[in-house]
Amino acid sequence: MSVAPARPIRIGGRVRAAWKAQSRQERLVYQLLLPVFGTVFALATIPFVLAVIRAVTSDSRGFVGLENFAQALGNPLLYESIKQTAIYAAIALPIEILGGLGIALLVHRTVRSNVVRAAIYIAAMIPIVIPQIAVGVVFRLVYLPDYGILNVLLGQTGPSQPLWLSSPPLAMIATASVDVWQWTPFVYLVMFAGLQTVPSESVEAAQVDGATSWTQFRHIELPYLRPLLLLVLFFRIADVIRVFDHVYILTGGGPGTTTEFLSLYIYRIGFQFSDLPQASALAVIVMVAMTVFYTVVSRFLPADRG
Amino acid sequence: MRLHRSLAVLVPIAILASACSSTPSAGTATKLTIAAVQGGEDAGLKALAPMYKQQQGVTLEIVEAPYDALYSKLVTAFQAKDATYDLIMMDDPWMPKFGTDGSLSDLGPLGITADPDIAQVVWDVGTWPPPRGPVPPKEKAKPKQLLGVTIVGNVEMFMYRSDLTPTAPASYEDVLTNAKAQNKAGSVAGYIIRGKATNPVVADFLPILWSQGGDVFDENWNVVLDNDASKAAIKFLVEDLKAVAQTDPGSTDASDRDKIMANGQGYQSSVWPGEIGTAVLDPTVTKVAGKVGFIPIPKGKSGKGVGMMGNWLLGIPKASKNQQAAADFIKWMLQADTQKTYAQNNGIPSRTSILKDAELGKTNVYFPVLAEALQAPPNWRPRTDQWNAVEKIIGTHLNKALTGGETADQAATGAAAEIRTLMKAAGY
Numbered sequence: 001m002s003v004a005p006a007r008p009i010r011i012g013g014r015v016r017a018a019w020k021a022q023s024r025q026e027r028l029v030y031q032l033l034l035p036v037f038g039t040v041f042a043l044a045t046i047p048f049v050l051a052v053i054r055a056v057t058s059d060s061r062g063f064v065g066l067e068n069f070a071q072a073l074g075n076p077l078l079y080e081s082i083k084q085t086a087i088y089a090a091i092a093l094p095i096e097i098l099g100g101l102g103i104a105l106l107v108h109r110t111v112r113s114n115v116v117r118a119a120i121y122i123a124a125m126i127p128i129v130i131p132q133i134a135v136g137v138v139f140r141l142v143y144l145p146d147y148g149i150l151n152v153l154l155g156q157t158g159p160s161q162p163l164w165l166s167s168p169p170l171a172m173i174a175t176a177s178v179d180v181w182q183w184t185p186f187v188y189l190v191m192f193a194g195l196q197t198v199p200s201e202s203v204e205a206a207q208v209d210g211a212t213s214w215t216q217f218r219h220i221e222l223p224y225l226r227p228l229l230l231l232v233l234f235f236r237i238a239d240v241i242r243v244f245d246h247v248y249i250l251t252g253g254g255p256g257t258t259t260e261f262l263s264l265y266i267y268r269i270g271f272q273f274s275d276l277p278q279a280s281a282l283a284v285i286v287m288v289a290m291t292v293f294y295t296v297v298s299r300f301l302p303a304d305r306g
Numbered sequence: 307m308r309l310h311r312s313l314a315v316l317v318p319i320a321i322l323a324s325a326c327s328s329t330p331s332a333g334t335a336t337k338l339t340i341a342a343v344q345g346g347e348d349a350g351l352k353a354l355a356p357m358y359k360q361q362q363g364v365t366l367e368i369v370e371a372p373y374d375a376l377y378s379k380l381v382t383a384f385q386a387k388d389a390t391y392d393l394i395m396m397d398d399p400w401m402p403k404f405g406t407d408g409s410l411s412d413l414g415p416l417g418i419t420a421d422p423d424i425a426q427v428v429w430d431v432g433t434w435p436p437p438r439g440p441v442p443p444k445e446k447a448k449p450k451q452l453l454g455v456t457i458v459g460n461v462e463m464f465m466y467r468s469d470l471t472p473t474a475p476a477s478y479e480d481v482l483t484n485a486k487a488q489n490k491a492g493s494v495a496g497y498i499i500r501g502k503a504t505n506p507v508v509a510d511f512l513p514i515l516w517s518q519g520g521d522v523f524d525e526n527w528n529v530v531l532d533n534d535a536s537k538a539a540i541k542f543l544v545e546d547l548k549a550v551a552q553t554d555p556g557s558t559d560a561s562d563r564d565k566i567m568a569n570g571q572g573y574q575s576s577v578w579p580g581e582i583g584t585a586v587l588d589p590t591v592t593k594v595a596g597k598v599g600f601i602p603i604p605k606g607k608s609g610k611g612v613g614m615m616g617n618w619l620l621g622i623p624k625a626s627k628n629q630q631a632a633a634d635f636i637k638w639m640l641q642a643d644t645q646k647t648y649a650q651n652n653g654i655p656s657r658t659s660i661l662k663d664a665e666l667g668k669t670n671v672y673f674p675v676l677a678e679a680l681q682a683p684p685n686w687r688p689r690t691d692q693w694n695a696v697e698k699i700i701g702t703h704l705n706k707a708l709t710g711g712e713t714a715d716q717a718a719t720g721a722a723a724e725i726r727t728l729m730k731a732a733g734y
C-alpha cells in the first residue's frame with residue numbers, strides 16, 4: 001500500500017485564493033471596513049483580552065484559573081454594591097425614559113415652529129456634553145447644607161435641614177437626580193428623532209377616525225419607537241453600571257457605602273485594595289453579563305418594521 | 307538582485323531599531339515629562355517651568371490629573387513599565403506601594419543626598435523601606451533607598467479664630483471647651499469636621515487619634531484601632547466634636563471646610579497648608595483675613611500633639627529614559643534660590659531657612675508654624691502598600707458613624723476586624 005506524501009498546508013495561499021474569489025465590490029467593502037475593525041480591535045478587543053489574562057493570573061503565582069473570579073464572587077460587598085446600583089437604576093431609569101418620552105411627545109405634538117424646536121434641541125444637548133466631573137461639582141453646590149442652593153430655596157438652612165449628601169435615602173436620590181438631569185434629554189432626543197419617522201398619513205387617518213391621543217400613541221407611534229426604546233434602555237443600563245464621576249464627587253460612595261455603586265466598588269478593589277486581578281475578574285463578569293443582557297434585548301429588536 | 311532586495315528591507319529596519327533603542331546620554335534631555343496632581347499642590351511647579359527652560363534649556367511638560375486619577379495612571383504606567391513620565395508627583399502614602407513594587411529609581415546614585423537645611427523627616431518619608439516605625443515583613447531585607455524628595459512640605463496644622471479667643475488652644479480639651487463656647491447651632495460651627503467618606507475623614511481623624519494616644523497599628527503591625535485609646539479618639543470625633551460641628555460633617559470635604567471658614571461660619575479646624583490661601587489669607591475671597599491663628603496640632607491625652615504629613619514627593623520612574631536629567635531637575639528645585647521663587651509662586655517649600663525667611667513670612671504667615679511642625683516631627687501614615695485599603699475601611703466606618711449609621715464603638719470594632727482580615731491576607 002502506498003501512502004501519498006503529505007502536502008504542506010499553505011494557509012497564506014488559501015487566503016489569497018479566497019481573496020481573489022471575491023468580487024471587486026466585495027473586496028472594496030472589506031478594505032473600507034478594515035480601518036474600523038482595526039480601531040475596534042485596538043481599542044476594545046486588546047484591552048478586553050488583557051483584562052481576561054489579568055483575571056486568570058496572579059502577580060506572584062502566575063496562572064490561577066478561576067480563583068480571582070471565585071474571590072470576586074465570594075465577597076458580600078459585591079452584592080451590596082449590585083443592590084445599590086439596582087436601586088439607583090430603579091430610581092433613575094424610569095424617570096429618564098418616561099420623562100424623555102413624554103417631553104418628546106409634547107414637543108412633537110405641540111411645537112410647530114422650527115426655531116423653537118431647534119432651541120429645545122440645543123438646550124437638550126447642553127447637559128449631555130458637560131463633563132460628569134463638572135456636573136458633580138455643580139450639583140455638590142446645589143445639595144450641600146447651609147449654603148447649598150436647594151436648601152436655601154426650600155428655606156431649610158437651620159439645624160434640621162435635609163442632609164442631601166449624608167442621609168442614606170436622600171444621598172441615593174441626590175446622586176440619581178444628577179443622572180436624571182443629565183440623561184433625560186438624551187432619551188428625549190432619541191425619541192423625538194423616532195417620532196419624525198412616523199408617517200403623517202397614518203396619524204391623520206387615525207385622527208379622522210376619532211382616535212384619542214393615547215390610542216394614537218399606543219397603536220401608531222409606539223410601534224415605531226419600540227426598537228429605539230429598547231436601545232435607549234440598553235445604553236442607559238450600560239451607563240448606569242459605569243456611573244462613577246459625579247457620585248465620587250458628590251458623596252465619595254458614602255454615607256458609609258450607601259452610594260458605592262458597582263463601578264466605584266471595582267475601582268475600590270483595583271486601586272484602593274490594589275487587587276487588579278480581582279478587579280479584572282469583576283470587569284470580565286460585568287462584560288459577560290452585559291453581553292448576555294444585550295443578546296436578550298436584541299431578540300426584541302425587529303430587523304425592520306414590516 | 308537578491309542582495310539589493312535584502313538590503314532594502316534590512317537597512318530601514320536597522321535605522322528604526324537603532325532609533326528606538328538609543329538612550330539619551332545622562333543629563334542631555336531637552337524635555338522632561340512630569341505627572342502632577344491637579345490643584346494648588348503643583349502651582350509652584352508650574353511657575354518654575356519657564357524658569358528652568360530659560361536657565362537650563364530643558365522644557366518641562368507637566369501632565370496634570372486629579373488626585374485619584376493620578377494614582378490610577380501611575381499604577382497602570384508602572385505595571386506597563388511605561389516610559390512616558392520622567393518624574394512623578396506622589397502623595398506620601400503612595401510611596402510604600404511604589405517602593406514595594408520597585409517602580410522607582412534610587413536617587414542616591416543619581417547625586418541627591420540629604421541636606422541639613424531640610425528637616426530629617428522629609429528625607430525619611432522619601433526613603434524605602436522606612437527608616438523608623440514598623441516595616442512590612444516582606445520589605446525588611448531590602449536596602450534603604452531614597453525614592454522620593456518632598457516638593458510640597460505639607461503637614462496638617464490647626465487653625466482657630468484668634469480674633470474671638472486670642473489664646474491658642476493648648477490641648478484638645480481646650481479645643482472642645484472653645485468649640486462649645488463658640489458654637490451657635492445653624493450659624494457658627496464650634497469645630498469644622500472634614501468628614502466626607504474615605505480619605506478626607508481619615509486625614510482629619512489621624513492627628514486626633516495619634517494625639518489622644520491611639521493608633522491604627524502597633525510596632526508589629528497588630529491592629530490597635532479598637533483599643534481603649536483609639537476607641538476614645540473615635541468617640542471624641544463622632545460624638546464630642548460632632549455635637550459642636552457644622553450641620554453636615556459627613557459630606558464636608560476640604561473645599562467645603564474652606565468655604566465655611568472663609569464665610570465666618572466656623573471657629574476652628576485642622577488645616578493643610580494648601581488650603582490656607584483660599585480659606586483665610588486672600589481678602590478677596592474670605593471674610594476672616596487677619597482673624598485666624600495657626601498652631602501645630604494641639605496636645606491630646608497622650609501629652610503630645612501629633613501632626614500628619616501629607617508631603618508630595620518627586621520620584622523618578624525606573625522606566626524613564628532621562629534618569630540623570632530628571633535628577634538634575636530635582637537638585638535644581640531644592641536649591642535655596644529656587645525654593646524662594648517657588649514659595650513666592652504659591653509653592654510650599656521644605657527648606658527650613660526658606661520657611662523661616664522673614665520676608666516670605668509676611669505673606670505666608672503659617673510658614674514658621676510649618677517649620678515647627680516639620681521639626682516636631684509629624685507622623686506619617688503607616689508605611690504599608692495596603693494603606694489605601696486600610697484608609698478606605700477606616701474612612702467608610704468613620705463616615706458611617708458621623709452620619710448616624712454606626713456608633714463610635716461599632717466603627718472601631720468593625721474597622722479593626724476588616725483591617726485584621728486584610729492584613730492577614732497580605733502576609734502581615
